[in-house]
Amino acid sequence: MRRARRWIAFFAQMTSTWRFRLVVFTLAALLLPGAVLAHKPSDSYLTLAVDGEIITGQWDIALRDLDFAIGLDGNQDGAISWGEVKAKHADIASYALSRLTLHSAGAPCVPIVRDQLIDNHSDGAYAVLRFVATCAAAPKALAIGYRLFFDVDPQHRGLLNLSAQGATRAGVFTADTPEQHFTLAELSKQEQFVDYLKEGVLHIWTGFDHVLFLLSLLLPAVLVRSRVPGEIWMGAPSFRYAFWDVFRVVTAFTLAHSITLSLAALGVVSLPSRLVESAIAASVVLAALNNVRPVVYGGRWVLAFAFGLIHGFGFASVLTDLGLPQGSLLLALVAFNVGVEVGQLAIVAVFLPIAYALRDTRFYRHAILTGGSVLVAVLAALWLVERAFNVALVPGLGFGS
Amino acid sequence: MIRCGRTPCRVAAGAMALLVAMVTSAAPFIPSDDAQVLERLPDRGSTQYRELRSLQAAAAASPGDVARAVALADAYYRVSRSEGDPRYLGYAQAALAPWWKDPDAPTAVLITRATILQSNHEFDRALADLDRALAREPKNGRALLVRATVLTVQGKYGQARADCPKLFGLAPEFYVFACIAGIDSLNGKSAAAVATLERSLATLPATDTSGRAWGESLLGEIAHRRGDPAAERHFRAALAADPRDLYTLGAYGDWLLDNGRAADVVPLVGNDMRVDALLLRLALAQKALQRPEADASLATLRARFAASRARGDVVHRREEARFQLQGNGDSQAALRLALENWNVQREPADLRILAEAAVATNDAGAQATVRQWLEQTGLEYQAVSGLAGKRESASK
Numbered sequence: 001m002r003r004a005r006r007w008i009a010f011f012a013q014m015t016s017t018w019r020f021r022l023v024v025f026t027l028a029a030l031l032l033p034g035a036v037l038a039h040k041p042s043d044s045y046l047t048l049a050v051d052g053e054i055i056t057g058q059w060d061i062a063l064r065d066l067d068f069a070i071g072l073d074g075n076q077d078g079a080i081s082w083g084e085v086k087a088k089h090a091d092i093a094s095y096a097l098s099r100l101t102l103h104s105a106g107a108p109c110v111p112i113v114r115d116q117l118i119d120n121h122s123d124g125a126y127a128v129l130r131f132v133a134t135c136a137a138a139p140k141a142l143a144i145g146y147r148l149f150f151d152v153d154p155q156h157r158g159l160l161n162l163s164a165q166g167a168t169r170a171g172v173f174t175a176d177t178p179e180q181h182f183t184l185a186e187l188s189k190q191e192q193f194v195d196y197l198k199e200g201v202l203h204i205w206t207g208f209d210h211v212l213f214l215l216s217l218l219l220p221a222v223l224v225r226s227r228v229p230g231e232i233w234m235g236a237p238s239f240r241y242a243f244w245d246v247f248r249v250v251t252a253f254t255l256a257h258s259i260t261l262s263l264a265a266l267g268v269v270s271l272p273s274r275l276v277e278s279a280i281a282a283s284v285v286l287a288a289l290n291n292v293r294p295v296v297y298g299g300r301w302v303l304a305f306a307f308g309l310i311h312g313f314g315f316a317s318v319l320t321d322l323g324l325p326q327g328s329l330l331l332a333l334v335a336f337n338v339g340v341e342v343g344q345l346a347i348v349a350v351f352l353p354i355a356y357a358l359r360d361t362r363f364y365r366h367a368i369l370t371g372g373s374v375l376v377a378v379l380a381a382l383w384l385v386e387r388a389f390n391v392a393l394v395p396g397l398g399f400g401s
Numbered sequence: 402m403i404r405c406g407r408t409p410c411r412v413a414a415g416a417m418a419l420l421v422a423m424v425t426s427a428a429p430f431i432p433s434d435d436a437q438v439l440e441r442l443p444d445r446g447s448t449q450y451r452e453l454r455s456l457q458a459a460a461a462a463s464p465g466d467v468a469r470a471v472a473l474a475d476a477y478y479r480v481s482r483s484e485g486d487p488r489y490l491g492y493a494q495a496a497l498a499p500w501w502k503d504p505d506a507p508t509a510v511l512i513t514r515a516t517i518l519q520s521n522h523e524f525d526r527a528l529a530d531l532d533r534a535l536a537r538e539p540k541n542g543r544a545l546l547v548r549a550t551v552l553t554v555q556g557k558y559g560q561a562r563a564d565c566p567k568l569f570g571l572a573p574e575f576y577v578f579a580c581i582a583g584i585d586s587l588n589g590k591s592a593a594a595v596a597t598l599e600r601s602l603a604t605l606p607a608t609d610t611s612g613r614a615w616g617e618s619l620l621g622e623i624a625h626r627r628g629d630p631a632a633e634r635h636f637r638a639a640l641a642a643d644p645r646d647l648y649t650l651g652a653y654g655d656w657l658l659d660n661g662r663a664a665d666v667v668p669l670v671g672n673d674m675r676v677d678a679l680l681l682r683l684a685l686a687q688k689a690l691q692r693p694e695a696d697a698s699l700a701t702l703r704a705r706f707a708a709s710r711a712r713g714d715v716v717h718r719r720e721e722a723r724f725q726l727q728g729n730g731d732s733q734a735a736l737r738l739a740l741e742n743w744n745v746q747r748e749p750a751d752l753r754i755l756a757e758a759a760v761a762t763n764d765a766g767a768q769a770t771v772r773q774w775l776e777q778t779g780l781e782y783q784a785v786s787g788l789a790g791k792r793e794s795a796s797k
Contacts, residue, residue, distance in 0.1 A: 040677065040705045041487040043712050058429075063440040064488065078445045083435030117429035118439055122704035123675065125439040128429040153491030154498070155521070157712040172713055390504075 040123035042156040044148060046100075050164035050184055055109055055133040060119055060126040061096060061148070069152055070095050082118065085127060089116050092127055099147040104139030139164075140185040146173035193335040200339020203318050204347070209280050209383065210311055211347060212376050214253060216287035217300050218351060219369050221245040222359040225297055232294065233369070235359040242356055245300075250348060252301040256308025257315060258337050264316030265333055276313040278388040283307035284380035291373035315340060443484055452476060460496060470496050471509045478516055485647045485676035487716075493517050508534045512544050519551050522716050522745055527551050542571035549580050556747030558584050558778065575601050575608040579616050586623045587749065589779025595623055614643035618652065625656045626749060628783040632656050647676055654682035655750075659784065663689035674698075677705055678720050685727055699728050718742035722754045732761035740767060747774075749782055756788040 045060040063080050066072055070091055074084045085092075093113040102109040111133040119128045142162070149156040158173035164184040171180050204210055222242045223233040236242040263269045287303060290296055296303055319336055358364040385391070432439065444450060453476050460466070460473040474496040481489035494517055500506035506514065515530035531548040534541060545564045552561035565580035578601040586594035602608065602616050621635035636653035639646060650670055657665045666686035670679040684698035706721045718738045726735035736758040743755050752774055759767035772789045774780065 040708055041712070041714065042491060043708060060429075064442065067440075067442060068488070068492070073442060073445070076445050078442045079438045080440040080442065081435065082432035082437045082439055085439065086435065117431050119429040122701050122708060151498075152495050153488060154494045154501070155487065155491035159708075159711050170711070172711070 042149065042153050044156070044158050045121075045126075045161070046146070046158055047161045048102075048142075048144075048163070050139060050142065050162070053109075053135045053138045055102060055111075055135065055139075055142075057111060057129075057131045057133065059096060059100075059129040059131070060121065061092075061129070062121075062123070063125045063127055065149055065153070065156070066092055066095075066127060069149060080125070085116075085118070092116065093129060096129060096148060097131070099149075101143075101145035102133050102135075103143040103145075104135040104141065105137070107136045109133040109135035109139070140191075141181060141183045143179065143181050144171075144173075145179050147178050150175040150178060189331060193331055196332045196335035197339035197342070199318075200336040200341075201343035201346075202339075203315065203336075204340045204343035207314070209284055209380070210314070212380065213280070213284045213287050213307065213311065214250070214304075214344065214347065215351065216284065216291060216373060216376055217249050217253070217304050218246055218348070219291055219355070219373065220294070220297065220300070221249065222352070222355045223365070223369070225294070233365055236356070239356055242352065242359075246348060246352055248301040249304045250344060252305040253308040253311070254341055254344065256305045257312030257340070260309045260312025261315045261319070261337060261340075262312075262333055264313050265319050266329070269313075271313050273317055274387060274390065276310060276317070278384055279310045280307075280314050281380050281384035281387055283310060285377050285384060288373040288377035288380060291369055292377070443480070443486075449476075449480060449483065453480065465499060467500075467507050467509060470499070471513050474513045474517070478513070478520070481520065482647070483645050485673070485679075487520075490517055490520050504533075508537050508541070508544075512541065512547065515544075515551075516547055519547070519554075524551050524555055524745070540567075540571055542568055546572065546576065546580065549584070553584055553587070554746050554748055556774075556778075558588055573605075573608065573612065575605045575612045575616065579612070579619060583619050586619070586626075587778060587780055589781060591623050591627055591781045595620060598623075610642045614639045614646050614649065617642065618646065618649040621649070621656070622652055622749075625652070625659070626780075626782040626784075647673065647679065651678050651682060654679065654686070658682065658685055658689065663687075674701075677702065677717060680705075681720050681724055681728070684724075688728065699724075702728065715741070715745075719746070719751055719754060722758060726754065726758050726761060732758055736762045736764055736767060743770070749780065749785070752780070753782065753785050756785045760788050 042062060042065050044062070044065070045058075047058045049056045063072060063085065066088075067080060070088065072080050072084055072088055074087060093116070097111050097113065100111065102111065111131040113129055113131045115130050117128040117130070119126050142164075144160070144162075146158040146160075148158060154175040156175070160171040160173065160180075162169050162171065162182055169182065171182070173180065220233070222236050224236055224241075226232055226234040228234070236245070260269070264271075287307070290300075290303070315336070319333070355364065358368070453473075456469070456473040456476050460469040463469060474493040477489045477493035477496060481487060481493065493513070494501060497506075497510055497514060497517075500510045501514065503510075511530040511534040515527040515534070518524075518527040518530065528548065528551055531544050531551070534544045535548065538544070545567050549561045549564040552558075552564070562581065562584045565577060565584065568577040568580060578597050582594035582597040582601075585591075585597075598616050598620050602613065608616070617635045617639035621632045621639060624630075624632035624635060633653075633656065636649060636656060639649045640653065643649070650673065654666045654670050657663065657669070663686040666682055667690075670683050670686075673679040674683065680698060680702055684695055684702055687695035687698055702724050706717065706724060709717055709721075719742045722735045722738035722742060725731045725738060735754070739751075739755040739758040742751055752771060755767060756771040758764075759771060768789065771785065775782075775786060775789055
């Protein structure tokens with residue numbers, strides 16, 4: 001028996017070392033044979049009913065979960081009695097409600113517990129918290145932040161049942177999606193437009209990569225190439241000259257990213273986000289370096305157009321995350337786009353007069369144009385590496401991605 | 402921020418609202434007596450619980466300590482197995498929180514993370530972690546054994562079997578032989594696998610209890626598939642070695658159900674109603690015995706599967722398919738679930754429910770899938786080949 005001889009040899013060789021390994025293999029044995037035999041996992045059931053500015057809530061939370069998080073079994077006998085739960089009512093309420101936030105129009109609707117009961121679900125007993133939250137005004141949209149147990153059990157889920165104005169909808173909160181936004185009232189077209197417009201403005205203002213790209217292309221707009229040997233730049237001859245240069249760059253950028261934003265949002269074209277984000281970072285590096293050692297001057301609008309196409313894909317991913325209303329797709333698209341433009345124009349409106357005023361100073365040409373561009377190039381290069389290789393080089397640097 | 406815009410999303414949300422409403426429909430109450438016990442927890446006096454406590458304290462004392470975090474996560478994982486409670490998988494994940502999303506985590510973390518992931522049926526992610534761990538430490542016995550297991554569950558027998566011999570010198574002999582025999586038994590080499598296992602159990606007296614329980618359980622399942630009544634002896638031996646082996650309890654329960662001994666299933670699994678898979682066996686036994694409790698058990702299962710769907714889980718499709726076919730009488734739903742399940746895992750039990758649902762719905766495509774798998778692997782499984790044959794003889 002070849003196999004038997006082989007194991008006898010191994011047995012002899014291993015007796016000295018395998019005993020401590022057994023601990024590990026006891027675990028491995030428990031793993032086998034593979035399949036899961038399971039209870040119901042940890043869920044809580046959150047029911048919210050919105051009526052005017054009042055939100056009535058019921059939250060069913062498994063006693064087992066509460067016991068693990070805050071300890072309910074006072075006498076440690078392995079059984080949770082009603083007396084033990086009652087003794088912990090204040091703790092349960094403050095633990096749970098500090099992990100739930102309800103916001104309407106940016107203002108909190110603070111929940112206050114009315115009473116606590118018990119209910120039996122298919123997998124055991126649950127504490128039932130009944131609460132009432134009052135909003136400043138009848139909410140048209142509700143932002144819910146749910147963070148119960150995610151720190152101790154990332155596989156916990158919060159199952160939401162939200163009813164408002166005769167309609168009921170559901171949601172699932174997970175450790176990865178603790179914040180969710182629900183539109184309650186059917187927003188009017190106008191309100192929807194304003195909503196998406198705001199998102200567009202917000203995105204350009206908080207999307208540092210887009211802003212840095214644009215500014216890098218705009219910095220030289222108040223200057224022209226110098227004919228004096230040793231000097232690269234001289235101030236633009238007139239405001240009108242600088243204005244048209246800015247106009248060309250901004251228009252080209254806008255046109256380009258509008259095209260790809262629309263194509264991507266409508267699902268005509270899609271690119272992997274890692275590629276898009278990396279290319280955006282690369283575009284910032286190139287635009288910034290072009291200021292340090294100018295290669296393209298008069299044709300910067302071409303750069304703006306070419307790379308604008310890439311930036312559009314970046315905007316589109318934001319719009320997809322927001323979710324597009326099926327009934328008013330075009331409206332949302334246009335509103336978001338207009339929002340991006342308004343945000344952009346605001347930046348330009350602040351930038352251009354200041355830059356024009358400073359254009360003849362050494363400070364502008366060296367500290368801002370050259371120094372600033374070098375800084376931007378370095379920052380964007382870090383982004384590029386982080387995004388292309390999916391690593392975090394500097395914690396906190398990843399914003400805008 | 403998520404906004405539900407697209408129509409399928411709305412439909413899904415509506416369906417889910419209904420499910421959530423169903424699950425939460427019981428009426429809340431205020432107990433009349435302070436002494437009334439509402440919930441029973443796992444035994445606080447057990448060694449396992451005390452071990453958990455000391456590991457929790459150790460990990461809390463030095464956050465960021467890889468060895469302590471992994472020890473705690475492993476302990477939680479063991480409890481999840483012995484209690485059948487997936488909450489402990491979540492706790493295990495929380496213990497590894499600092500490294501959970503790190504693709505380049507320390508090797509010990511990769512292996513424990515893979516162990517947790519495969520429990521949630523995230524087989525591909527588990528394999529990615531194991532491949533990385535083994536690239537760093539090719540002689541890591543635990544990583545090899547877990548990888549072989551995951552690959553076996555996926556039905557990738559060739560790759561799985563290649564990992565087994567690498568265990569020589571890294572694991573107690575018995576595990577190496579069980580690894581090989583477990584896979585061979587699925588590939589038309591049942592007789593050889595049985596011989597190997599029996600010889601190993603007889604000649605390796607130093608094999609630890611869980612190894613012994615595993616070996617006997619494997620032998621029981623092989624015998625069950627071959628229609629050999631020796632199955633019962635092996636299942637009993639496995640349970641003698643480890644009475645809390647939930648997997649064996651389920652497998653033995655299935656053997657009893659197949660052999661017209663539903664009455665014996667009730668005392669076997671009656672104390673584990675929290676574990677869905679065992680409650681399923683209990684409900685099927687009660688139904689076979691025409692006991693009135695069957696309805697309540699089936700209703701509980703229905704609520705649990707609804708809750709699991711509401712949270713977006715797909716882990717229980719095999720059990721749910723069986724529930725639909727044998728408990729609920731909805732063979733179309735059973736077939737759909739069995740097919741979805743078959744795309745993810747390919748153990749004999751997955752094939753069996755697929756075959757049963759395929760015959761019940763007279764679905765030629767699914768029946769062909771079953772026959773093809775039997776031919777391709779050479780799996781010896783009387784109950785399944787019987788079903789596959791039925792179709793063939795009918796069509797001839």
